[in-house]
Amino acid sequence: MFRKIKKRLRLGNQQDNIDTIYTGIDEPLPRNIERVKERLNEIFSECSDYIQREIVCGEDGCIRILVSYIEGLVDRSILNQDVVRPILDYFSSVEAQDKAKRVYQLIKERVISNNEVEEVQSMQQVVYKIVSGDAVLFVDGSKSALVVGVKAPQGRQVEEPDTEVSIRGPREGFVENLATNMVLIRKRIKTPNLKFEMMQLGIQTKTDICICYIKGIANEEIVKEVRKRVKKIRGDAILDTGYIEQYITDNRLTLFPIVGNSEKCDKLVAKLLEGRVAILCDGTPYVITVPHLFIESIQTSDDYYDHAFFASFMRVLRFLALLISNLLPAMYVALVSFHHTVIPFKLIITLAASRQGIPFSPFVEALLMLAAFELLREAGVRMPRTIGQALSIVGAIVLGEASVRAGIASNLMVIIIAITAICSFVVPPLIRATMLLRFVFLIAANFLGFLGISFVAVAVIIHLCRLRSFGIPYMAPFSPLTATDLKDSIIMVPIWAMITRPKILFQEDTRGTVGIKRREVNKIGEG
Amino acid sequence: MRVKKLAIVLMLPVLLTGCWDNVDLADINIVTALGIDKAEDGKIIVTVQVIEPAALQSPSSGLGGGGSAQPKPVFVESYKGETISDALISMKSIVDKRLFLSTTQVLILGERFCKDGINEALDFLHRDYQSEYLTDVLVAKDVTPEQILKVQPDMEAIPAMYIKGTIENTAIRAKVKRTMLINLFKDIENKCRQVTIGQITKENEKTVKTEGTAVFKDGKLVGWLDQYQTRGYLFATDKVKSTVINIPVTNGKMSIEVSNSSGKIDVEFKNGEPARLSVQVRLEGIIGEYTGKKPLNSPDDIYKLEKILSQEVKKEIVMALNKAQKDYSSDIFGFGTVVHKYYPHYWKKVMDEWNDVFSKLPADIKVEAKIMRAGLIKSPMMKDE
Structure with a gap:
C-alpha cells in the first residue's frame, strides 16, 4: 500500500519538474559576456535578490568583467575588498591593452586576494554556485568563470540546545550551518x-x-x-x-x-x-x-561524566519509568475491573472508596484523562513558551482538581495519570512510542485484564527483538546477549573499566533478515 | 502479510478465555466478615458484613460536601438457606451488588453449626474460587455469629478489622489459638491431629473478647479450653512466642515475660505399644514486675523463681492435657503425628481408634524454665521498712 502511494507521489514530482523553467540541462558558458548576462537574467528572472555587477576598466573599456551573486548570501564588504577593489586598482594602474587576453589568468592568479577560488566551465555549475552563496566572475572572452567564496556567515551562534539539557558536560550544541x-x-x-x-x-x-x-x-x-x-x-x-x-x-x-x-x-x-x-x-x-539501539534511549551523556553508581541508579530508574509510563494506567484498569482478588484488603477499600459515584467505567475514565493529558502536552509544546507554562499549570491544577470535585474522575485516577505523565518525560527518545503503546495496553487491559496486558507485552517484545537498525539487532546487547557489552547497559561500569569498544556494532546477523x-x-x- | 498473521494469532486467545469478568470495583459489595450458623430447624444462616467505602473516605475529600448524618461504614445482613452457597446466592435478593468474598478477614462459626460438624463450610470455602485462605476462623461461644458481627467498636470503623486485631493481640499473648482457613483445610481430614479453633465471645455492644480455644473431634465441636489451658496447649505444641505468666511469691506477686519458648511432644513405645506420652518445654523469660519484699540478691533466689515458674507452666499443660484426654478424648496436641512418623505400621492398625488410645496414656511433662534477666533493677522498689 505504502509503495503504491510512494509511486504516485513520485510520478507527481516528475510532472512538476517538467513545468519548471530551469531544467539544469548542462550547457557550456558563452564566451561573450553579453550572452552570459542575457542567459543569467533569463534563468534568474523575477529573482529580485539576484545581483549583477559589471566592471569596466582598462583604456577604452576593453576589459569587461561581470560579477554575479545573490544579495544577502554574500558578504559584500569581503567581496569589495577581495575582488572588486583589487581588480579596479590593478587594471587602472597597469597598461592593460596588451594584457587583455591574459586578463582572466591575471585575475585568477594575481588580483583576487581570496583563498577560495575555483574555476567552473558549465552554466549548471555557475547557477549552483550562485544560489549556494558564492560570487561568480565572468571575464569577457573567457570560456570559464571564476567562483570566489565570499559566503556571509549565516545563522545563529553556537549555544546550548534546549532539547537536551545536561547538568554536567559541554554545553555546545549544533547549529543550522x-x-x-x-x-x-x-x-x-x-x-x-x-x-x-x-x-x-x-x-x-x-x-x-x-x-x-x-x-x-x-x-x-x-x-x-x-x-x-x-x-x-x-x-x-x-x-x-x-x-x-x-x-x-x-x-x-x-x-x-x-x-x-x-x-x-x-x-x-x-x-x-x-x-x-x-x-x-x-x-x-x-x-x-x-x-x-534500544539501550541508547535510556543512556544520557551525563551518565558518563558522573560516577557509575549514580549513572546505574538513574538508568534503573529510567527503565522503571519507561515500564510505568507504558503500563500503569493499564494495570490500574486491570486491577479495578478484573483482578480484585489480588488487591490487598486495605488498598481495596481505598480503591473502592475512590471509585464511588464515578459515572464512567475505569477504562473510559483512564481514556478521557490520558487524552486530556496528551492534549495539554501538545498544547504546551505548540504554545509560545511563556503561555505554554501557564497552560500546563491551568491544565494540571485546575482540570485535575475540578474533575475530581465534579465527580467525573477519581482521585486515584488523577494520581495515576500524573505519575504516568511524569514517568513518560524521563525517557525523551521514547515519548512518542510510549504515548501510543499506553493506549494499546489500556485497551487490552479493558478486554482481558492482565492477560491482555501480557499479550500486548509479548507482542511488543517480539517486535523489539525482530527490529534491526542497519542490520544490528535493536535489543542488543540483551538479545542477542553480548556479555561484554552489558557493561554499558542498565547497570553501567565506571569509565575506566570500559576497556573494549562495543562489539554489537560488528555483529554478523545470523538470521539473515537484514538481507531481506x-x-x-x-x-x-x-x- | 506478516502483520496480518501476527494479528490473527494475537486475536485467537480472546476466543479461549473463560472468565469474562469485567466488573467495576464500585459494583461489588466488599465482604469483610462472614458468619455461618445453623438455625434450629437445621437450615444454614449466613451472615455477611459488608463495608460502604464511601463512608470510610476521609471527610476532606468527601463527595458533595457531606450531609450531617454520617453513613454507617458497614452493614450486616443475614439470610437463611439450605446450604451455604444457597444462602449466599439467595442473599442477592436483599443486597444491591455482587458479594465479593476474597476480602473476608474473619470467618465466625456458630456453636450449633460447629457441633454438627464444620465440614460443610469447609467444602464450600474450598470449592469457591473467591475464598481467601488467610482468613482467620473463630468459633462464637454463647452468641450467634450475627451478634458478633453487629458489634460496633469505637476503636476501628470496620468491626472485622477490630476482631482481626484482637486475635493478633491475644495470639501474641498466647491466650487464643489462631487458626486460619488454610490450617483447617489441611487438618480437617488429618487423623493425627484434631482441629482447634480460637474462641470469640461478646463482652458488650462495643467489644468482643477472643480468648480460649474450641476443641473439635472429627470435625465436630466437643468442648472448650479456657485461656490458661489454651496457653498450656500452645506451650506443648510450640506455638508460644511470648506471654506473661504470673507466679506466686512470698508476700507479693511476680510477672514473668516469656520471650522464648520451645515445645516438643513425643510418644514412648514399649513392646510395640505406646507406653507414655512425653511433653518437653523449655522457656526463657525475664522478670517484668515484682512486688514482693525479698530482694533478689543471689542466683539462688533466681533458681527458686525458675522452679516456681516451671511448676506454673507445667500446671497449665497438665490441665490442657487432662481436658483433651479425659473430657474430650481428642488428640489436639498431635501425638498422632509422632506415631505416624516413627511407628507407621502400628499407626495403620490404630489409626481409627487413636483418640481412645491417646486418652488412656499416662504423660510425662517436663518444663525447664530459665530467667535470663531481672530487668534494670534487682530488688523490688519497696523493700522492708
Missing part, C-alpha cells in the same frame, strides 16, 4: 581518520548532506550501507535530518526510534567513537546516528 557543525566535530576528534563524505540531496533544495564516521572504528559494512541508502533518496527537499531518517530506516512501520538523533556535540562525538555513523544535514542542528530488509528498502528506494 553544516560547516560550523563539521568544525564542532573536528575540534573534538583530532585525527585524519575522521571522515566527512559530502553529497547533495533534494531535487530543488540541493541540500548538503555529510556522512561522518571514524575510519578504523566504524564498521565498514555499515558505512557502505549508509552510503547506499542515502544515495537512494529521491525527493524535492531535505529540510531536516528527519527526512533522511524516514528514508533510510530499516523498518518504516515501527513505533520505536531505530535512527538516533542529537543536537549535542559531545554526545555525537561519543557515538562516533563507539563506531556509529552520523549523518549531518545543512540547515538543521539535528544530527542523526545509525545504528540506533535491505532488498525491500532498495525496492522502495528505486520506486
